[in-house]
Amino acid sequence: MNEVAxxxxxxxxxxxxxxxxxxxGWQVRVFDPDPEAERKISEVMAxxxxxxxxxxxxxLPARGQIIFHxxxxxxxxxxxxxxxxxxxRLEVKSKVYxxxxxHCSPDAVIGSxxxxxxxxELQECAARPGQIVVAHPFNPVYLLxxxxxxxxxxxxxxxxxxxxxxxxxGMYPLHVRAEIDAHxxxxxxxxxxxxxxxxxxxxxxxxxxxxxAIRYGFGLRWAQMGLFETYRIAGGEAGMKHFMAQxxxxxxxxxxxxxxxxxxxDELVDLIADQSDAQSGHLSIRELERLRxxxxxxxxxxxxxxxxxxxxxLRAHEDQIRAEPEDGVPFVCFHRTVPxxxxxxxxxxxxxxxxQVFSDASEAVMxxxxxxxxxxxxxNSYFTVETSIKYxxxxxxxxxxxxxxxxxxxxxxxxxxxxxxxxxxxxxxxxTCDQFLLHVSLETRxxxxxxxxxxxxxxxxxxxxxx
Amino acid sequence: MNEVAxxxxxxxxxxxxxxxxxxxGWQVRVFDPDPEAERKISEVMAxxxxxxxxxxxxxLPARGQIIFHxxxxxxxxxxxxxxxxxxxRLEVKSKVYxxxxxHCSPDAVIGSxxxxxxxxELQECAARPGQIVVAHPFNPVYLLxxxxxxxxxxxxxxxxxxxxxxxxxGMYPLHVRAEIDAHxxxxxxxxxxxxxxxxxxxxxxxxxxxxxAIRYGFGLRWAQMGLFETYRIAGGEAGMKHFMAQxxxxxxxxxxxxxxxxxxxDELVDLIADQSDAQSGHLSIRELERLRxxxxxxxxxxxxxxxxxxxxxLRAHEDQIRAEPEDGVPFVCFHRTVPxxxxxxxxxxxxxxxxQVFSDASEAVMxxxxxxxxxxxxxNSYFTVETSIKYxxxxxxxxxxxxxxxxxxxxxxxxxxxxxxxxxxxxxxxxTCDQFLLHVSLETRxxxxxxxxxxxxxxxxxxxxxx
Numbered sequence: 001m002n003e004v005a006x007x008x009x010x011x012x013x014x015x016x017x018x019x020x021x022x023x024x025g026w027q028v029r030v031f032d033p034d035p036e037a038e039r040k041i042s043e044v045m046a047x048x049x050x051x052x053x054x055x056x057x058x059x060l061p062a063r064g065q066i067i068f069h070x071x072x073x074x075x076x077x078x079x080x081x082x083x084x085x086x087x088x089r090l091e092v093k094s095k096v097y098x099x100x101x102x103h104c105s106p107d108a109v110i111g112s113x114x115x116x117x118x119x120x121e122l123q124e125c126a127a128r129p130g131q132i133v134v135a136h137p138f139n140p141v142y143l144l145x146x147x148x149x150x151x152x153x154x155x156x157x158x159x160x161x162x163x164x165x166x167x168x169x170g171m172y173p174l175h176v177r178a179e180i181d182a183h184x185x186x187x188x189x190x191x192x193x194x195x196x197x198x199x200x201x202x203x204x205x206x207x208x209x210x211x212x213a214i215r216y217g218f219g220l221r222w223a224q225m226g227l228f229e230t231y232r233i234a235g236g237e238a239g240m241k242h243f244m245a246q247x248x249x250x251x252x253x254x255x256x257x258x259x260x261x262x263x264x265x266d267e268l269v270d271l272i273a274d275q276s277d278a279q280s281g282h283l284s285i286r287e288l289e290r291l292r293x294x295x296x297x298x299x300x301x302x303x304x305x306x307x308x309x310x311x312x313x314l315r316a317h318e319d320q321i322r323a324e325p326e327d328g329v330p331f332v333c334f335h336r337t338v339p340x341x342x343x344x345x346x347x348x349x350x351x352x353x354x355x356q357v358f359s360d361a362s363e364a365v366m367x368x369x370x371x372x373x374x375x376x377x378x379x380n381s382y383f384t385v386e387t388s389i390k391y392x393x394x395x396x397x398x399x400x401x402x403x404x405x406x407x408x409x410x411x412x413x414x415x416x417x418x419x420x421x422x423x424x425x426x427x428x429x430x431x432t433c434d435q436f437l438l439h440v441s442l443e444t445r446x447x448x449x450x451x452x453x454x455x456x457x458x459x460x461x462x463x464x465x466x467x
Numbered sequence: 468m469n470e471v472a473x474x475x476x477x478x479x480x481x482x483x484x485x486x487x488x489x490x491x492g493w494q495v496r497v498f499d500p501d502p503e504a505e506r507k508i509s510e511v512m513a514x515x516x517x518x519x520x521x522x523x524x525x526x527l528p529a530r531g532q533i534i535f536h537x538x539x540x541x542x543x544x545x546x547x548x549x550x551x552x553x554x555x556r557l558e559v560k561s562k563v564y565x566x567x568x569x570h571c572s573p574d575a576v577i578g579s580x581x582x583x584x585x586x587x588e589l590q591e592c593a594a595r596p597g598q599i600v601v602a603h604p605f606n607p608v609y610l611l612x613x614x615x616x617x618x619x620x621x622x623x624x625x626x627x628x629x630x631x632x633x634x635x636x637g638m639y640p641l642h643v644r645a646e647i648d649a650h651x652x653x654x655x656x657x658x659x660x661x662x663x664x665x666x667x668x669x670x671x672x673x674x675x676x677x678x679x680a681i682r683y684g685f686g687l688r689w690a691q692m693g694l695f696e697t698y699r700i701a702g703g704e705a706g707m708k709h710f711m712a713q714x715x716x717x718x719x720x721x722x723x724x725x726x727x728x729x730x731x732x733d734e735l736v737d738l739i740a741d742q743s744d745a746q747s748g749h750l751s752i753r754e755l756e757r758l759r760x761x762x763x764x765x766x767x768x769x770x771x772x773x774x775x776x777x778x779x780x781l782r783a784h785e786d787q788i789r790a791e792p793e794d795g796v797p798f799v800c801f802h803r804t805v806p807x808x809x810x811x812x813x814x815x816x817x818x819x820x821x822x823q824v825f826s827d828a829s830e831a832v833m834x835x836x837x838x839x840x841x842x843x844x845x846x847n848s849y850f851t852v853e854t855s856i857k858y859x860x861x862x863x864x865x866x867x868x869x870x871x872x873x874x875x876x877x878x879x880x881x882x883x884x885x886x887x888x889x890x891x892x893x894x895x896x897x898x899t900c901d902q903f904l905l906h907v908s909l910e911t912r913x914x915x916x917x918x919x920x921x922x923x924x925x926x927x928x929x930x931x932x933x934x
Contacts, residue, residue, distance in 0.1 A: 146680065214689045215776045225678065229746065232743050340773070
């Protein structure tokens with residue numbers, strides 16, 4: 001029943017694609033001649049399996065299988081989407097396209113992870129050029145939403161299907177309308193990289209100082225607004241024109257070394273590698289990846305709370321994948337995963353977050369009786385007046401759980417709920433909560449009866465749960 | 468008693484400095500001949516007053532006054548720290564240095580916000596060059612920690628005092644050892660800005676597409692790790708050398724336009740300004756600033772939770788400014804401000820965050836009896852077993868509050884607390900909490916008696932509170 005994605009070429013990028021597709025419920029087939037591919041991709045998958053479910057405030061779809069194939073033909077036959085991430089050499093890519101187009105469906109979308117080639121260069125060496133697009137992702141592919149979608153000469157229909165599929169797995173396809181070397185984002189990365197190499201080579205700054213110059217300053221600005229919106233603000237009330245007038249002249253100043261390119265030699269490589277070792281060498285790559293993933297999850301979840309930037313994408317995707325709870329007794333409010341930002345110095349979920357869980361649970365009950373976001377926006381809601389929580393078994397980051405709710409009282413403006421939070425793996429009760437809510441008008445901030453259609457559904461639910 | 472900072476030259480940057488110093492407890496004197504200065508700086512102050520206290524998990528020092536002076540001499544006399552943010556014209560700066568050095572203490576530190584000049588250029592036009600450093604901040608100055616500290620020919624003692632003062636007000640002084648045009652961070656900003664102007668001018672991407680290419684991708688990476696540590700990970704197990712070997716050759720490819728600079732003319736300005744209007748013109752600069760500040764606060768607080776990047780700096784600064792609670796009855800655990808990431812769709816503090824408040828309150832009690840971070844790291848802690856919370860009055864973002872704790876039971880492994888959360892402005896009780904904790908071994912995860920010195924202090928506190 002599940003759709004099939006074929007991942008051709010592994011490594012960190014191919015592994016990231018495999019992990020994202022599988023965690024979003026696709027069947028994944030991997031073809032990668034590297035004898036180490038299965039180990040490498042499994043490691044990426046382990047990181048993704050830990051991080052991606054923590055990013056979401058809802059359960060992900062049932063995980064798809066990842067199957068490794070020795071034969072490219074088997075891997076791509078019947079696939080809806082094929083992602084090519086083989087080495088950046090045109091003769092290698094050309095051979096792969098010849099082979100895979102001989103065996104894949106002409107309706108499949110073929111995306112390339114290339115940063116080095118324009119789509120037309122890939123399309124030129126293909127039997128069916130219209131089937132191929134550039135779909136250039138950013139590491140870690142399983143967390144960062146950006147994917148540059150560059151059509152070149154691809155069929156409009158292929159491009160539209162590629163965009164739909166990428167959105168379905170939680171990504172943001174940025175349609176790059178014109179072909180250009182390195183697409184868009186990598187041009188910025190390359191500009192900064194070149195300048196950074198000069199600064200290290202000239203002894204102005206170390207790799208660590210440069211990282212600090214970025215992450216304590218403009219990195220934070222860019223993570224949420226990018227470049228132009230940030231500068232629009234810097235222009236103050238006079239806006240973008242004022243900003244440009246102020247900083248336009250600097251374009252003529254020697255503020256970058258980028259009229260020139262540093263020579264790439266062993267000396268430069270050693271200089272950078274030694275400084276990087278001094279900065280981060282006390283941590284393994286796995287440890288660094290885990291720190292990075294935890295930071296990204298926590299920051300993206302923070303943006304989710306603000307409904308801003310990547311957090312806005314995340315919410316929209318959650319709405320797509322959220323399963324409607326069934327109308328059973330008890331009412332299962334949701335399944336989800338303990339995110340890393342809910343844990344404290346004791347290494348377990350902080351007691352405050354149990355309140356969050358049960359608050360979310362009551363929101364699920366509210367939504368079920370029609371007191372949903374639209375109802376709240378229209379000026380009505382339930383406020384919690386009192387909760388009593390028992391912490392029975394401690395809960396750790398990345399643990400899966402669900403919440404069962406029972407309506408004890410549901411009459412007039414009163415709503416009394418009893419919740420059990422249970423571990424998904426074995427049903428152990430982790431925590432319980434008695435919760436008393438009152439219906440309020442958001443205008444007067446005073447209690448009042450719910451609107452009739454909500455009240456009726458509350459009463460139906462209460463009488464069902466009373467049995 | 469408080470130290471005095473003089474802010475010379477206002478605008479967004481000078482206003483940001485004034486706000487940060489005042490909110491960190493300094494007396495601030497402003498000299499700015501702009502007739503609009505007082506209005507402009509007050510607006511920046513309003514934004515800062517809302518955002519900065521929300522960033523911290525502890526109360527800021529008592530706010531200092533901001534006083535506007537018509538006379539430069541009055542503003543700088545007796546100041547410990549003087550920050551110059553006048554327009555980027557050397558003849559203007561030169562005149563200002565002549566005047567202010569005639570009236571300021573020779574022991575004062577003079578920092579310049581310049582991005583356009585090297586410290587030696589400023590020092591050359593000063594009577595006492597050793598007193599001047601470049602202290603280049605990033606907008607919003609009241610939230611972003613980065614400040615580039617460039618000594619040039621400044622006295623070592625001045626540089627050390629500048630660094631201490633900047634750290635005291637919660638900033639990260641990045642010591643730039645060698646003078647260079649635009650220091651460090653602005654060289655990257657300029658490189659990206661130049662490339663971005665080309666992309667817009669050539670019709671490859673709009674300002675909004677470029678912002679999305681940054682904030683959905685590498686912006687998130689850079690906000691927490693910067694450039695080199697990110698690439699170290701991309702190199703995988705083979706590390707930085709492998710990454711360089713892979714991407715070194717791209718240095719020769721035409722991946723940036725930066726061999727060349729776009730012509731700065733009206734056409735380019737209009738193109739950028741029009742696209743920026745289409746992207747963000749539905750929001751005023753004040754609204755954009757508020758969105759930016761809320762996003763920055765939420766993201767930096769997320770990093771605080773991970774003890775990473777800017778969040779690590781924040782924690783260290785909190786430890787510096789946190790006031791030790793007094794040993795009274797009731798025990799006042801802390802004063803603080805409701806941060807924006809604690810609020811929900813109802814526009815008020817989410818019920819789960821009350822649990823957080825009372826969890827933090829019990830942590831303050833624990834620290835007071837010696838069950839502090841070191842005690843926890845050594846393998847002992849208190850776990851909360853049950854809480855019962857009453858929500859009496861709703862609480863909004865940026866509202867100041869404090870928590871009073873009473874020890875009801877403190878014997879053996881048992882600790883029973885009663886908390887009241889009160890609004891700072893009028894003492895209204897916002898919420899109450901009964902909380903039952905058990906002492907545990909973090910090794911066995913089972914309950915056990917506290918170590919004798921902690922138990923003794925618990926018993927003393929309990930008997931005091933029983934009276």
